[in-house]
Amino acid sequence: MSGVLKLAQKFNCFYLSGLKSCDYKPFVVEGFQVGLVRPDVMKQLLKYPEVFHVNSGCVELNPAFRDYKERSNEIDKVLRKLRAENVFIALKGWRDEFYEVKTQFNSQSLLKMDRSATCLFGIRNYGVDINGYIKHPVKGLCLWFQKRSPTKQTWPGKWDHMVGGGLSVGHGILETAHKEAMEEASVSPHLLKDLISAGCVSGGIFPNTEFVFDLELPVDFVPVNADGEVETFELLSAEQSIERILSPDFKTTSAPITLDFLIRHGVITPENEEHFLEIVELLHVPLQSIYERYAPLNSNNSVKENGIPPAVRNS
Amino acid sequence: MSGVLKLAQKFNCFYLSGLKSCDYKPFVVEGFQVGLVRPDVMKQLLKYPEVFHVNSGCVELNPAFRDYKERSNEIDKVLRKLRAENVFIALKGWRDEFYEVKTQFNSQSLLKMDRSATCLFGIRNYGVDINGYIKHPVKGLCLWFQKRSPTKQTWPGKWDHMVGGGLSVGHGILETAHKEAMEEASVSPHLLKDLISAGCVSGGIFPNTEFVFDLELPVDFVPVNADGEVETFELLSAEQSIERILSPDFKTTSAPITLDFLIRHGVITPENEEHFLEIVELLHVPLQSIYERYAPLNSNNSVKENGIPPAVRNS
Numbered sequence: 001m002s003g004v005l006k007l008a009q010k011f012n013c014f015y016l017s018g019l020k021s022c023d024y025k026p027f028v029v030e031g032f033q034v035g036l037v038r039p040d041v042m043k044q045l046l047k048y049p050e051v052f053h054v055n056s057g058c059v060e061l062n063p064a065f066r067d068y069k070e071r072s073n074e075i076d077k078v079l080r081k082l083r084a085e086n087v088f089i090a091l092k093g094w095r096d097e098f099y100e101v102k103t104q105f106n107s108q109s110l111l112k113m114d115r116s117a118t119c120l121f122g123i124r125n126y127g128v129d130i131n132g133y134i135k136h137p138v139k140g141l142c143l144w145f146q147k148r149s150p151t152k153q154t155w156p157g158k159w160d161h162m163v164g165g166g167l168s169v170g171h172g173i174l175e176t177a178h179k180e181a182m183e184e185a186s187v188s189p190h191l192l193k194d195l196i197s198a199g200c201v202s203g204g205i206f207p208n209t210e211f212v213f214d215l216e217l218p219v220d221f222v223p224v225n226a227d228g229e230v231e232t233f234e235l236l237s238a239e240q241s242i243e244r245i246l247s248p249d250f251k252t253t254s255a256p257i258t259l260d261f262l263i264r265h266g267v268i269t270p271e272n273e274e275h276f277l278e279i280v281e282l283l284h285v286p287l288q289s290i291y292e293r294y295a296p297l298n299s300n301n302s303v304k305e306n307g308i309p310p311a312v313r314n315s
Numbered sequence: 316m317s318g319v320l321k322l323a324q325k326f327n328c329f330y331l332s333g334l335k336s337c338d339y340k341p342f343v344v345e346g347f348q349v350g351l352v353r354p355d356v357m358k359q360l361l362k363y364p365e366v367f368h369v370n371s372g373c374v375e376l377n378p379a380f381r382d383y384k385e386r387s388n389e390i391d392k393v394l395r396k397l398r399a400e401n402v403f404i405a406l407k408g409w410r411d412e413f414y415e416v417k418t419q420f421n422s423q424s425l426l427k428m429d430r431s432a433t434c435l436f437g438i439r440n441y442g443v444d445i446n447g448y449i450k451h452p453v454k455g456l457c458l459w460f461q462k463r464s465p466t467k468q469t470w471p472g473k474w475d476h477m478v479g480g481g482l483s484v485g486h487g488i489l490e491t492a493h494k495e496a497m498e499e500a501s502v503s504p505h506l507l508k509d510l511i512s513a514g515c516v517s518g519g520i521f522p523n524t525e526f527v528f529d530l531e532l533p534v535d536f537v538p539v540n541a542d543g544e545v546e547t548f549e550l551l552s553a554e555q556s557i558e559r560i561l562s563p564d565f566k567t568t569s570a571p572i573t574l575d576f577l578i579r580h581g582v583i584t585p586e587n588e589e590h591f592l593e594i595v596e597l598l599h600v601p602l603q604s605i606y607e608r609y610a611p612l613n614s615n616n617s618v619k620e621n622g623i624p625p626a627v628r629n630s
Contacts, residue, residue, distance in 0.1 A: 196581035284599035
């Protein structure tokens with residue numbers, strides 16, 4: 001098996017191990033599926049029947065909770081108990097920073113929970129990424145990579161694509177891309193005029209969707225960090241870029257972004273990569289379908305009704 | 316719902332209606348899944364128990380058949396009977412042209428069957444497509460489209476992307492792209508040096524995977540047909556291209572190729588298309604996983620063992 005396919009499987013362990021085995025149950029709030037709960041998490045939630053209703057089909061947040069505030073408070077109380085009992089390693093990373101839980105990245109928030117707990121409930125995350133590249137007269141296509149600051153909370157000191165960041169409440173996708181490009185790499189508004197939306201990549205260790213942008217830069221451009229989140233930048237040829245994402249020094253969850261770029265720009269092709277089709281597929285895990293199980297009760301969307309993904313339907 | 320999402324659902328009716336409802340059963344030959352059989356087709360195959368073994372999990376070609384020749388002959392006999400009985404409209408298009416049935420596009424053929432019958436068994440098809448485009452100084456990104464000849468057997472007179480063709484036995488992907496570009500649009504070998512592999516698109520009315528190439532052409536280039544398969548060509552702006560693929564005059568199964576191009580090149584973005592994520596997902600239906608159910612009995616590939624797609628596993 002090729003190194004690239006192994007990598008694609010590694011960053012998609014959520015999809016490949018959990019979903020397909022039907023062990024996960026949808027996490028439902030107000031009739032909407034907002035997450036997927038692992039069996040070990042379910043076992044703990046069963047201890048709080050006044051907050052979580054676990055049945056054969058799903059894990060539902062008590063529908064008697066009246067609003068955003070009550071839902072957030074009730075979940076927060078359970079999470080703080082689980083944290084005190086040291087049940088989940090994930091909660092050791094408690095951040096006192098809330099994440100808004102929604103059905104779609106552009107829909108209203110149903111509740112908030114500590115960012116460290118979102119992985120326990122399989123809450124979808126959204127981010128924005130920029131592939132900064134040049135067309136070098138001699139070396140051909142080259143990509144800029146950043147080395148993350150050793151003080152970053154996640155993946156400190158690992159290599160990463162040029163610019164990336166999470167989507168925050170109230171901020172647009174393109175707006176976030178611009179903001180991050182300026183803060184992380186000092187890309188000028190003038191250069192950002194060439195920023196091109198290039199699709200999205202879905203999957204991940206946790207269910208994640210990244211909005212991807214390409215930015216062709218002048219050959220003599222050098223990114224400079226402005227917010228202290230980046231230790232250094234390095235320009236690599238296409239060949240070296242493949243080596244870099246395969247190395248253990250690369251942030252695992254960022255590999256799909258660079259892989260997608262290398263596929264779209266003719267570096268990794270069906271002629272030179274035997275597992276081309278599998279790899280493209282692993283860059284586009286059907287999260288949208290997987291998270292569409294529980295339409296609201298008053299929905300008359302027939303696609304949702306008939307198009308229930310089996311991973312969820314039979315669980 | 317946006318017109319683009321409706322279109323994406325239309326060309327993926329195979330995935331959205333059939334697979335998700337678990338009504339389809341894997342078609343297994345020599346321990347490999349090579350297709351998916353619809354319930355109405357299954358009903359007919361039950362009448363030939365000496366050829367097809369239908370059980371709760373799959374439809375299996377009699378494993379007692381010794382080789383490629385015997386398998387092909389036995390299926391051919393059944394198909395000719397079904398054709399004489401007028402059971403399936405699809406067989407009215409009998410072509411006396413064989414299609415090689417394989418597990419992977421680059422693996423050995425297990426049997427051959429008439430091309431008109433492949434849709435009954437959900438046999439995967441593979442093709443090659445070229446998005447020919449220019450960067451116009453005034454109009455910006457423009458795409459070349461072909462109007463298919465009125466004498467073509469499939470989709471006569473419909474609009475289509477610049478160049479496309481099926482993968483034939485013994486011919487490579489890039490080789491086929493070059494051949495079709497020269498025959499259909501008289502693209503010179505000199506210009507073909509700029510041909511860039513850009514990924515693949517999977518899905519379709521029938522299970523189909525297309526290898527996609529982009530070709531930036533000189534602004535003054537005009538394609539000229541050389542093989543009689545094309546009536547005319549037209550250059551459209553990005554805006555006009557969206558209108559064209561949404562029109563009933565466009566070949567439905569080619570829409571995903573142009574959609575994918577427009578997404579990768581920043582024309583359709585998450586900012587201007589509300590259903591962006593659903594659409595990208597529908598361009599990359601996980602056929603590879605869906606068709607991986609039946610690994611050969613002596614396989615020790617743990618990904619296949621653990622990673623059985625539920626659509627198939629529970630059927």
